[in-house]
Amino acid sequence: MTRMTGGQALVKSITAHGVDTIFGLPGVQLDWFFNALHDEGNNIRVINSRHEQGVAYMAHGYAQSTGKVGAFAVVPGPGVLNTTAALSTSLAANVPVLCVTGQIPSGHIGRGHGQLHEIPDQLSILRGLTKWAERIDHPTDAPAKVAEAFRQLRTGRPQPVAVEMPLDQLAKSCDVDLQDAATAYARPPVDEDAVAAAAALLADAKTPMIFVGSGAVACGEAVEALAEMLQAPVIGNRTGRGILSNRHYLSLTQYASHSLWEKADVVLAVGSRLQQPRMNWGTDDGLKIIHLDIDPVEIQRIGGADVEIVGDAQDIMPALVDAVGKKAPARESRREELETLEGSVHAMLEDKLGPQMSWIKVLREGLDDDGIFVDELTQVGYVSRVAMPIYHPRTFLTSAYQGTLGCGLATAIGAKIAHPDRQVLSINGDGGFMYNVQELATAVKYNVPVVAVVFADGAFGNVRRMQQNLYDNRTIASDLTNPDFVAMAESFGCAAYRAESPDELAKTLPEAFKQSVPTVIEVPFPPTPDPWSVIIPPRNRPAR
Numbered sequence: 015m016t017r018m019t020g021g022q023a024l025v026k027s028i029t030a031h032g033v034d035t036i037f038g039l040p041g042v043q044l045d046w047f048f049n050a051l052h053d054e055g056n057n058i059r060v061i062n063s064r065h066e067q068g069v070a071y072m073a074h075g076y077a078q079s080t081g082k083v084g085a086f087a088v089v090p091g092p093g094v095l096n097t098t099a100a101l102s103t104s105l106a107a108n109v110p111v112l113c114v115t116g117q118i119p120s121g122h123i124g125r126g127h128g129q130l131h132e133i134p135d136q137l138s139i140l141r142g143l144t145k146w147a148e149r150i151d152h153p154t155d156a157p158a159k160v161a162e163a164f165r166q167l168r169t170g171r172p173q174p175v176a177v178e179m180p181l182d183q184l185a186k187s188c189d190v191d192l193q194d195a196a197t198a199y200a201r202p203p204v205d206e207d208a209v210a211a212a213a214a215l216l217a218d219a220k221t222p223m224i225f226v227g228s229g230a231v232a233c234g235e236a237v238e239a240l241a242e243m244l245q246a247p248v249i250g251n252r253t254g255r256g257i258l259s260n261r262h263y264l265s266l267t268q269y270a271s272h273s274l275w276e277k278a279d280v281v282l283a284v285g286s287r288l289q290q291p292r293m294n295w296g297t298d299d300g301l302k303i304i305h306l307d308i309d310p311v312e313i314q315r316i317g318g319a320d321v322e323i324v325g326d327a328q329d330i331m332p333a334l335v336d337a338v339g340k341k342a343p344a345r346e347s348r349r350e351e352l353e354t355l356e357g358s359v360h361a362m363l364e365d366k367l368g369p370q371m372s373w374i375k376v377l378r379e380g381l382d383d384d385g386i387f388v389d390e391l392t393q394v395g396y397v398s399r400v401a402m403p404i405y406h407p408r409t410f411l412t413s414a415y416q417g418t419l420g421c422g423l424a425t426a427i428g429a430k431i432a433h434p435d436r437q438v439l440s441i442n443g444d445g446g447f448m449y450n451v452q453e454l455a456t457a458v459k460y461n462v463p464v465v466a467v468v469f470a471d472g473a474f475g476n477v478r479r480m481q482q483n484l485y486d487n488r489t490i491a492s493d494l495t496n497p498d499f500v501a502m503a504e505s506f507g508c509a510a511y512r513a514e515s516p517d518e519l520a521k522t523l524p525e526a527f528k529q530s531v532p533t534v535i536e537v538p539f540p541p542t543p544d545p546w547s548v549i550i551p552p553r554n555r556p557a558r
């Protein structure tokens with residue numbers, strides 16, 4: 015038992031679980047938490063930003079690029095509300111983020127007295143955006159509540175969690191029994207019967223396919239081994255990209271896989287919702303689906319599966335490789351077939367989406383193989399989902415289905431803080447870039463040399479095109495007035511360039527990555543072809 019404040023109990027409990035970086039903004043309800051952070055000295059690094067949304071996205075980028083817990087701390091009420099877009103992004107993308115927030119004094123909670131930053135039932139808001147959220151009602155509760163938060167973060171499906179602690183309890187001093195942090199957590203046992211059933215289907219399959227999501231990120235070797243054994247193409251959509259390098263002939267982009275879907279007889283989904291193929295491409299009785307996921311709710315969410323395997327892909331995939339290896343006959347290589355298919359898809363993309371493809375080519379060639387690419391809701395970002403080669407897991411950072419405009423820059427800063435020796439490239443539209451442009455100041459302050467490309471078309475371009483094409487040119491509220499992005503970036507202390515063409519960008523990127531300060535590259539961007547028929551291809555099987 016050691017006498018300490020609630021703030022110290024909270025900070026010491028968090029650091030005991032391995033957190034060495036926290037992104038946060040101080041304020042009166044968190045005074046005693048930040049006092050404790052100060053007293054910890056070098057045990058934890060504190061990164062502050064210019065907006066609460068910024069620190070939450072930085073924690074997201076830190077966690078999504080590493081698999082480690084990303085932590086942020088903000089004041090209650092408007093402070094925590096400012097982080098909700100980022101929390102919803104972490105929830106959608108299965109990213110382990112810890113939200114720490116304050117609360118009004120204990121005796122006033124839920125009474126509507128009009129305390130500073132009081133909102134009705136803050137905890138219910140957090141519970142709607144996280145896997146788990148609780149209040150720490152007393153300093154002695156901090157170690158156990160934090161331990162449970164980390165158990166939730168490190169077991170089952172990784173998603174954000176939150177803890178709140180009232181101002182008076184952060185300040186209160188008492189004897190606290192700090193707990194030793196757990197170093198390992200039990201994983202679900204391997205369901206041998208389900209693995210055997212899946213192996214039987216895969217061994218007999220004529221045209222199998224494998225879809226991987228973020229739940230497969232730690233078992234790339236087993237995915238590759240199974241794919242080669244079955245000569246089954248592997249498709250990673252967004253968070254699953256790079257689990258099997260696009261340099262491998264069995265690694266297909268999303269559009270290429272669409273043409274194979276209509277003839278697939280067995281599909282294995284590993285840590286993936288399989289949402290687009292099931293809901294958009296269609297299923298029928300000729301298709302058997304094997305769904306492997308640590309979250310049983312996900313398996314049932316979209317139509318169920320013929321074989322359900324609940325558990326950790328790190329344990330199940332090696333077992334599945336062994337089981338299939340004992341049953342499956344040797345198969346001829348499909349290299350020529352699949353490389354021809356990818357080549358034809360690439361030619362189609364060049365034909366239909368040539369302008370976007372020309373920029374993607376330059377971005378890929380300018381970024382190291384292990385460089386981290388942070389997409390955004392911009393025309394080049396949309397097409398990158400189906401066209402940009404990715405070579406390593408956790409190098410294509412995305413907001414997943416949440417599609418949170420403005421997440422890119424701050425997410426990239428968090429990723430660069432986590433990986434100071436790797437290139438980090440953020441692509442943005444001018445609309446989204448301005449959501450968090452103030453975080454250039456954060457990147458300058460902490461010497462984070464992230465590179466941000468801003469494709470500036472003077473509009474929320476996707477919205478404007480929809481208004482023009484779908485609603486008889488009823489353009490409204492979609493045009494923008496932009497600053498000079500080069501001058502603005504330089505005023506923050508960034509390096510800045512303007513690239514008028516893909517060739518100019520190709521010359522600029524190497525210089526940008528050499529800079530020791532953040533870099534902004536403005537790209538004046540004309541209208542481009544509509545990408546959505548390619549990104550969301552049509553149904554090619556009847557619905558089951």
